[in-house]
Every structure is written in structure tokens, then in C-alpha cells.
Amino acid sequence: MRKILKVLLPLLLITLAAAPALAAKRFVTIGTGGVTGVYYPVGKAIAKMVNAQGKQYGLRVTVESTGGSVFNINAVLGGDLDFGVAQSDRQYEAVHGLAEWKTKGKQGKLRSVFSLHPETFFMVASQNSGIKGYADLQGKAVAVGNPGSGTRQNSKDILAAYGLSLESLGRAEGLKASESAKVLQDGRVDAFAYTVGNPAGLIKEATSGRVKVRFLPTTDDALAKLLKNRPYYVKASIPVHFYEQALDKKDVPTFAVKATFVTRAGMPDEVVYAITKMVFTNLAALKKLHPALEVLKPRDMLQGLSAPLHPGALKYFKEAGLK
Ligand code: GLU
Numbered sequence: 001m002r003k004i005l006k007v008l009l010p011l012l013l014i015t016l017a018a019a020p021a022l023a024a025k026r027f028v029t030i031g032t033g034g035v036t037g038v039y040y041p042v043g044k045a046i047a048k049m050v051n052a053q054g055k056q057y058g059l060r061v062t063v064e065s066t067g068g069s070v071f072n073i074n075a076v077l078g079g080d081l082d083f084g085v086a087q088s089d090r091q092y093e094a095v096h097g098l099a100e101w102k103t104k105g106k107q108g109k110l111r112s113v114f115s116l117h118p119e120t121f122f123m124v125a126s127q128n129s130g131i132k133g134y135a136d137l138q139g140k141a142v143a144v145g146n147p148g149s150g151t152r153q154n155s156k157d158i159l160a161a162y163g164l165s166l167e168s169l170g171r172a173e174g175l176k177a178s179e180s181a182k183v184l185q186d187g188r189v190d191a192f193a194y195t196v197g198n199p200a201g202l203i204k205e206a207t208s209g210r211v212k213v214r215f216l217p218t219t220d221d222a223l224a225k226l227l228k229n230r231p232y233y234v235k236a237s238i239p240v241h242f243y244e245q246a247l248d249k250k251d252v253p254t255f256a257v258k259a260t261f262v263t264r265a266g267m268p269d270e271v272v273y274a275i276t277k278m279v280f281t282n283l284a285a286l287k288k289l290h291p292a293l294e295v296l297k298p299r300d301m302l303q304g305l306s307a308p309l310h311p312g313a314l315k316y317f318k319e320a321g322l323k
Pocket residue numbers: 032033034037038039040067068069070086087119148149150151152195196197
């Protein structure tokens with residue numbers, strides 16, 4: 001017995017001594033999007049960086065693939081996720097209690113942390129479908145974005161600018177983004193929508209299949225209608241050099257938003273501060289982890305935020321002279 005105690009006691013003491021350190025470890029989750037989008041690899045890049053350097057803060061980040069912006073905002077607010085990536089336009093609507101939040105009202109607990117890469121709206125149509133412009137979508141089968149995505153409302157908004165709606169399509173499908181390229185290639189839909197950073201794996205997949213595809217251009221007239229009363233959309237173009245096998249050889253006019261990083265009020269300041277600081281002080285390394293991040297500049301990363309800044313992020317921005 002004595003002998004056993006002699007062996008076990010030091011072990012027990014070591015375990016007890018290590019206990020506070022373990023308790024101090026905090027697990028945080030980040031909600032992203034489909035695995036072939038940009039949110040997911042960007043979330044992974046942030047997690048990789050924080051996990052490599054976050055020991056001093058006792059942080060361990062895990063990333064979840066989700067349905068996208070709207071799902072992430074709601075899951076962050078509901079406490080199922082700690083952080084989420086969400087389109088700047090959906091952040092605006094949540095804060096103002098519009099669109100997907102019309103019945104729930106203003107989401108006063110949403111907090112912004114920083115913004116990330118720009119995202120362009122794609123309407124990808126197969127050559128076989130004969131669709132060349134938005135007006136041709138009438139009566140066609142279109143994957144407009146799954147419920148929970150930010151893409152879905154963007155589809156509705158651009159269709160409305162052409163005097164169309166989900167009802168004027170032959171079939172509006174709510175498929176997950178990650179399935180859309182395959183379904184388009186199989187001829188089960190004529191077109192699919194996706195609001196995503198560049199380059200995006202899914203768009204590469206859609207453009208490199210047997211069936212040739214094109215990106216639908218927005219007309220100036222439709223863009224003017226779309227941008228009216230919607231401060232979060234900007235005119236942009238799809239950089240086709242990323243998608244060499246697409247039928248389009250020149251950049252295609254469309255609209256864009258920004259990916260943003262959000263959390264909720266009540267998330268501990270030190271957690272938000274640590275993540276913000278690590279992202280901003282390791283930006284050069286982070287940019288190397290995904291080409292969509294190459295364009296990031298610290299000052300721009302404070303734009304596109306409608307929800308109040310989380311105090312943990314604000315603390316870092318003040319320290320860094322960014323605010
Ligand atoms: N912006 C897309 C959405 O919220 C997700 C894009 C991505 O996963 O990169 O629907």
C-alpha cells in the first residue's frame with residue numbers, strides 16, 4: 001500500500017498542479033461556410049494561427065463548416081458558436097432587424113470584430129441552358145442559395161432588380177453551396193448563385209467540368225436599382241483570371257460585399273482581444289494561407305461593420321492606433 005502511495009502521490013500532485021492550467025484553457029468555435037467556399041479555409045487559417053500562438057492566452061480554436069452567414073449570425077447570438085464569418089450586408093440587416101430578421105427584430109447583441117476579404121456575387125450558368133443574362137433565368141431551375149446562406153437574399157435582391165422573383169424561376173433550389181457545382185455539371189440545375197471571395201474552390205470546380213459555364217453580367221440599370229437604399233452593396237467585377245476555363249474572358253460586372261468576423265456581446269474581452277491581436281500582428285503570415293486574403297490591409301479591416309465593435313477588438317485597435 002505504502003509503495004503504491006509513494007508512486008501515486010507525486011502523480012496526483014502533478015495532476016492537481018496542472019488542473020488550473022487546464023481549466024484556463026478556453027475552447028472557442030468559429031462558424032464558417034461550405035468546405036469549398038472561402039470562409040472555411042479562412043477560418044481554418046485563423047484557427048491554425050491562433051492555435052500555434054494562443055498558448056499564452058489559453059485559447060484553442062475549432063472551425064465548423066456551416067450553411068453560411070445567416071446561420072452563423074444566429075448561432076453566434078444563440079450561443080451555439082462563439083464567432084462566425086458573415087457577409088457585411090447580412091450583418092447590417094441583422095442589426096437593423098431587416099430581411100431574415102424582420103420578424104425577430106433588431107439583433108442588439110451582435111458585435112463586430114473586424115472585416116476580411118471582399119466577396120463577389122456569382123450567378124453561374126451552364127452553356128447548355130442558353131442563359132446569357134439575368135432576364136433569361138425566368139422559368140429556369142436555379143440554385144439560389146441554401147436557407148442560412150447570405151447568398152440566398154443576394155439572389156432575391158438581384159432578381160428583384162430585374163423585375164424577377166423566386167416565383168418567376170421554373171424552380172428555386174435551396175441546395176448547399178458545396179453541391180451546386182456538381183448539380184450544375186449534371187444538368188439538374190441551369191444556374192447557381194454564390195456570394196464568395198476569390199479564388200473560390202467551388203467556382204473553380206464549376207468552371208473546370210465537362211459542361212462549360214459563364215458568369216451572368218449585371219447591367220448598369222439593374223445595379224443602380226440594386227444599390228439604391230442598400231448601402232452595403234458595391235459595384236464590382238468578377239476577376240476571371242482565377243477561372244480560366246470559364247467562357248468569360250473579360251472580368252464580369254457584378255456586385256460585392258465584405259466577409260466580416262462577428263461575435264456577441266458578453267464574449268469575454270480578453271478572448272476577442274487575443275484573437276484580434278493575433279490576426280492583425282500576423283497578417284503577413286495569414287495572407288499566405290489563402291489567396292483571397294492577399295488584398296487585406298489593416299485599415300480596410302475596420303470597414304463594412306454595422307454592429308457595434310466588441311470592446312475586446314476596440315482595445316486592440318486603440319493600442320494599434322487604428323481607432
Ligand atoms: N458568403 C457565403 C454565404 O454566407 C459563404 C461564402 C463562403 O463560404 O466563403 O452564404
